[in-house]
Structures are given as C-alpha cells and as structure tokens.
Amino acid sequence: MLNFLKRCEDETFDKVISDVGGNLKTPTTWLKVIESAVINDDCEEEKIVQNIGPLVRCMCNDTTRLFFKSNKHWTEAIPIFAELILHMIGFCNNVDTLFLHHEGLLSTIVQWGFWESHRPDIAMELKAEDCTKVIHWEKKLLKS
Amino acid sequence: MGKEITEKLVIMAADNEQTEDGKDLLETIGTTPIISKQYDPSCMISYATGLIVILKLMGLKKEQQGAVSILQHLIIGAECVDKGVIAEVGSSVITPFDDGPTLVALARISFHMLLSKGHPSDTRVAFAIRAGLIELCLSFIQYHSERNVPLLFKHTENILIVVNKVSLHQKSAKAIRSKRSKLMDLLCLAPNTNYAECNKLLEMARYILDTNRSYCCRCNKPLDKMDVNECNGCHRLIYCSRACQKEDWSNGHKLTCCKTYTIELVGQFQGRVLPEEVPSDVREAAKLEELEMNITKIQLKLFLDNSETILNQASSLNIPLFDCVVKFDLRECPATVTVENFNEEFHTLTPGLKKSFEHSRSKENITCIYCSHYISSDDGDLIMQRLFPHEWIITATKNAKLEQEKERRILMEKQYEEKKKEWDEKMEKAKAEYLKR
Numbered sequence: 001m002l003n004f005l006k007r008c009e010d011e012t013f014d015k016v017i018s019d020v021g022g023n024l025k026t027p028t029t030w031l032k033v034i035e036s037a038v039i040n041d042d043c044e045e046e047k048i049v050q051n052i053g054p055l056v057r058c059m060c061n062d063t064t065r066l067f068f069k070s071n072k073h074w075t076e077a078i079p080i081f082a083e084l085i086l087h088m089i090g091f092c093n094n095v096d097t098l099f100l101h102h103e104g105l106l107s108t109i110v111q112w113g114f115w116e117s118h119r120p121d122i123a124m125e126l127k128a129e130d131c132t133k134v135i136h137w138e139k140k141l142l143k144s
Numbered sequence: 145m146g147k148e149i150t151e152k153l154v155i156m157a158a159d160n161e162q163t164e165d166g167k168d169l170l171e172t173i174g175t176t177p178i179i180s181k182q183y184d185p186s187c188m189i190s191y192a193t194g195l196i197v198i199l200k201l202m203g204l205k206k207e208q209q210g211a212v213s214i215l216q217h218l219i220i221g222a223e224c225v226d227k228g229v230i231a232e233v234g235s236s237v238i239t240p241f242d243d244g245p246t247l248v249a250l251a252r253i254s255f256h257m258l259l260s261k262g263h264p265s266d267t268r269v270a271f272a273i274r275a276g277l278i279e280l281c282l283s284f285i286q287y288h289s290e291r292n293v294p295l296l297f298k299h300t301e302n303i304l305i306v307v308n309k310v311s312l313h314q315k316s317a318k319a320i321r322s323k324r325s326k327l328m329d330l331l332c333l334a335p336n337t338n339y340a341e342c343n344k345l346l347e348m349a350r351y352i353l354d355t356n357r358s359y360c361c362r363c364n365k366p367l368d369k370m371d372v373n374e375c376n377g378c379h380r381l382i383y384c385s386r387a388c389q390k391e392d393w394s395n396g397h398k399l400t401c402c403k404t405y406t407i408e409l410v411g412q413f414q415g416r417v418l419p420e421e422v423p424s425d426v427r428e429a430a431k432l433e434e435l436e437m438n439i440t441k442i443q444l445k446l447f448l449d450n451s452e453t454i455l456n457q458a459s460s461l462n463i464p465l466f467d468c469v470v471k472f473d474l475r476e477c478p479a480t481v482t483v484e485n486f487n488e489e490f491h492t493l494t495p496g497l498k499k500s501f502e503h504s505r506s507k508e509n510i511t512c513i514y515c516s517h518y519i520s521s522d523d524g525d526l527i528m529q530r531l532f533p534h535e536w537i538i539t540a541t542k543n544a545k546l547e548q549e550k551e552r553r554i555l556m557e558k559q560y561e562e563k564k565k566e567w568d569e570k571m572e573k574a575k576a577e578y579l580k581r
Contacts, residue, residue, distance in 0.1 A: 063182040086149050089156075106153075106169075107176045110191045113147035114178040 002051045013068035031080040038087045060104040158217040174224025192218045193228030204242040212249040220256045234275025238283035244293045251299035264306045270315035289342040304348045308477035314434040320356040351478040359445045362388035377401040450481045457483035466505045474516040
C-alpha cells in the first residue's frame with residue numbers, strides 16, 4: 001500500500017489504480033488501511049514512519065493542495081491523514097524522529113488548528129461533516 | 145483537529161523539557177506561524193499568540209486550563225515570546241467571573257514574558273506597558289482584593305518588581321511616561337481595600353509612576369512634558385524655569401556641562417557611572433547614558449523624600465554628616481536608603497572614587513550612590529552605580545546653622561536682659577537700704 005502511496009506526488013490516482021487493479025475511486029481507503037495498521041500492528045509502524053515522506057509532502061502543501069494531482073482527493077484525505085498522524089503520535093515510539101525528518105509536518109499540524117479562523121478557503125472546501133469534526137475536536141481540546 | 149495533536153506534542157516535549165530536543169520541539173511549535181508561508185508570507189502570528197487569542201475569545205474559564213498549561217510550557221519552558229504574545233497578554237481584560245487558577249497562570253506567564261534569558265528585558269517591559277501590562281496588574285490586584293488568591297498576589301508583585309528594575313531604562317521610561325496620566329487616574333480610582341497586600345502592590349505601582357516623572361533638577365518641582373527646559377549644552381538636566389537653570393549653572397553645572405567623564409574631572413563632574421568604563425558598543429553606551437539621565441531627573445526628589453531617614457540614620461552612626469555616603473538601591477521597589485560611613489564601608493574603592501568623595505566632602509556636600517540595573521548584552525545583569533554630590537545639603541545645613549546661631553543669640557540676649565534686670569533690682573534694693581540707714 002505504501003509503495004502505491006509513494007507515487008502520490010507525481011502520478012494521478014487513475015494511473016496508479018490501473019496498475020494495482022481494483023474498483024477504488026479515491027485513495028482515502030488506502031489511508032484508512034494504513035491508519036488501522038498503525039493501530040493494530042506494531043511491526044508495520046516502523047515501515048510506515050520511514051516511507052510516509054511523499055504522502056506528508058503532498059498533504060502539507062495547503063496552497064497547491066494536490067494529492068495524486070487532484071485537489072478533490074487532497075480535501076477528502078486531509079481528515080483521515082490528521083487521524084493517522086494523531087494515532088502515530090499515540091503509538092509511535094520515535095515521534096521526534098518522525099517529526100524532525102518530515103519537513104513541514106510540524107508546522108502543518110500547528111496550522112490545522114487555525115484553518116477555521118484563518119483559512120476560509122480550505123474551511124469552505126472541506127466537507128461540512130469534516131468541519132463539524134474539526135469544531136468538535138477544538139471543543140474537546142479546550143474542555144480537556 | 146490540529147490543536148489536539150499539537151497539545152499532545154507539547155505535552156510530550158514538555159516531559160523532555162530539560163533536554164535540548166524537547167526544548168527545540170517546544171520552541172519550534174511555539175514560534176510556528178499559524179498560516180503557511182506559501183499562503184501569506186507576511187503572517188507574524190505565532191502558535192503561542194494564536195492560542196492566547198483563542199483563550200481570550202473563549203474567556204479565562206476553568207475549562208481553558210489545558211490551553212493555559214500549554215502556554216505555560218511554551219512561554220516559560222521554551223521562551224516562545226514575541227511581540228504578539230506580549231501584546232495579547234498585556235491587553236487581556238479580567239472580569240470578576242474569571243477562574244482564579246487560570247488567572248494565576250496568566251500572571252505567571254505575564255511575569256516570565258518580561259524576562260529574556262532570565263534577566264528583565266527593557267524592550268519587552270516597554271512593549272508590555274504600552275500594551276496594557278500595568279492595567280492588567282491593577283485588575284489582578286482588584287481580583288485579589290475580592291477573592292484573596294495568594295499566588296496571584298505573588299506573581300503580580302514579581303511583575304511589578306521586574307517593571308521597577310527597568311523602569312528608568314530607555315524604552316520602559318518612555319513607555320511609562322506616555323501612559324502616566326491614564327495610569328494615575330486608574331490608581332486614583334482603585335478602591336481602598338482592607339488587604340495590606342493589595343495596598344502594598346498599589347503603592348509599588350504608584351512608586352513606579354512617581355519615579356518616572358520629570359522633576360526640576362534645581363527645585364524638585366514636578367514637570368509636565370511641555371514645561372521642561374532642558375540644558376541646551378548637555379541635554380541631561382531639566383529645569384522648571386530659566387531662573388532655576390541660571391542658578392544651577394552658576395552653582396556648578398557650568399563646570400560639568402558637555403564634558404565627558406575623565407579621571408581628571410572627578411569631583412567636578414556631577415555624577416559618574418560604575419563600572420567605570422563606558423561600553424565601546426554605541427548602542428550599549430546610549431542605553432547607559434539614557435539610564436543615567438533618567439536617574440538624574442529623579443535623584444533630587446529621592447533625596448528630598450528620604451531626607452528625614454537620611455538624617456536619622458546619619459545621627460545614629462554618630463559621625464559627621466559629610467563622612468556619610470547615602471546609598472539608594474533603585475533595584476528595590478520602593479528604593480531603599482542606607483547611610484554608610486565612607487571610611488569604613490568604601491575604603492577599598494578606586495582612587496578616583498575616593499577623590500570624588502573627598503571633593504564632595506571638602507565642599508560640605510553629601511555624597512550619594514544610586515544603584516541600578518544595567519543589563520548589558522555581553523555581561524548580562526550588572527549593577528550600575530551613580531555617584532552624586534548633593535549640594536543642597538550645604539544650603540540646608542548652613543541655613544540650619546544660621547538659624548541655630550540666631551536662636552542662640554536671641555536666647556543669650558534674653559538671658560542677659562533677665563540677668564541685667566535682676567542685677568538692677570538688686571542694685572535698687574541695696575541703694576534703698578543704704579539710704580534708709
């Protein structure tokens with residue numbers, strides 16, 4: 001799965017899926033699979049951390065917002081990518097390495113919290129349900 | 145969603161706060177701009193500032209303690225302090241409904257944001273004062289007087305102590321002067337409380353504002369900005385009128401005006417700076433110069449305000465007044481005054497200082513030392529001392545001596561008259577007896 005995700009920077013999803021074979025219309029399912037791998041399989045965790053670079057680079061660029069050369073895929077993938085990172089922080093033993101090796105990831109995480117107030121363009125593009133999720137998480141944080 | 149992850153990261157970094165990696169991570173998080181550079185390259189709002197803005201919007205309630213604790217890690221642990229943080233914290237508005245522990249944390253943050261590498265920073269204090277730091281302190285005092293929160297008192301006191309330490313420095317002095325009248329009004333409106341602690345803090349605030357006022361260097365009259373007549377030569381001394389300026393000129397200022405301090409001029413030069421060498425760096429030298437000028441503007445007031453203490457302490461030492469050195473410690477709030485015997489306490493001083501003291505003494509002046517903070521970028525926190533001979537004491541003492549002499553003469557004349565009268569009566573009596581016989 002990670003090998004396919006590595007191609008997210010330079011190729012379109014249609015081209016990649018034609019090589020893989022299958023009926024997927026969006027790469028978010030792959031992200032969900034990786035997320036569950038992080039939660040359930042400790043052995044996979046190390047591999048994911050090492051190979052997640054291209055995905056991080058794609059998701060951190062919030063101006064071009066291209067993931068598999070598609071703005072739509074990027075918008076759909078953002079909430080799942082955020083959850084993936086959240087789980088990785090929870091389960092990964094080597095968080096410092098993870099965040100220091102992937103340039104821009106830390107800044108992006110910090111900036112996510114301010115999208116609603118300072119990036120109306122992204123907030124508008126995110127689906128209504130995802131926005132509700134963002135607001136819910138903010139409230140949860142403030143309560144904690 | 146980002147906030148939850150960031151919070152986790154901050155807590156993890158805070159656990160390793162003692163290590164370089166932990167500190168670096170905290171610093172990176174705290175100073176990250178909240179908008180990506182590609183979208184807005186000019187964005188200067190850091191994560192720490194953004195968090196304070198959100199806190200202020202949500203109100204300083206108990207539920208916000210998680211966010212406040214993150215802020216404490218960022219500001220106290222990693223010194224993530226920028227203009228935005230100071231401006232937002234300084235302009236906070238406190239209401240009686242706010243949560244006590246959250247306010248204590250805010251006061252702690254306010255105190256730490258004024259320090260740079262552990263030393264009070266003139267730039268930060270000046271910026272915070274302009275943003276409303278003193279008003280915030282008054283709100284803390286008000287809250288403490290209503291709810292009695294000892295920790296809030298402690299942190300507010302610390303803030304005022306830091307402000308006092310740099311209140312005579314270049315930027316802070318200007319900032320205080322620019323807000324002086326507004327703050328004095330607020331202090332006048334501050335209700336009297338039964339808490340001695342609150343009154344102490346209010347006194348500290350009053351003292352800071354009072355010492356940052358300009359006073360005539362001759363007659364000690366408080367001056368407003370428009371009334372100031374500055375010496376055109378040195379731009380160091382200020383007067384209320386032409387008459388005071390002329391009087392001071394003929395009284396010794398003509399010897400020192402526009403002169404740079406040299407060892408040869410010791411004694412003639414009214415005031416000098418310790419450490420003796422003026423910094424070679426132009427900016428550092430200017431900072432020191434401004435500090436010295438600001439001390440000049442208040443030294444007469446300090447001396448007159450404490451004249452009774454000085455005389456009492458001098459008489460308890462049982463030595464001639466001119467053998468005393470009066471030491472004002474401006475680092476304390478309010479400044480402490482100690483009278484010391486020059487020959488006992490300062491015998492190890494440099495020949496220059498001794499010469500200066502002897503010169504003051506020979507002219508029946510009393511020597512004063514003003515100790516203040518001088519924060520050098522190279523050497524950190526140094527003590528700056530300014531030596532100044534107070535000539536007013538001559539006039540005061542001479543007048544007192546004359547008065548005493550006059551009273552003594554009147555008394556003697558009176559006694560003489562009484563004795564003469566007594567003698568005349570005796571003579572009259574003796575004469576009458578003689579005639580009777």
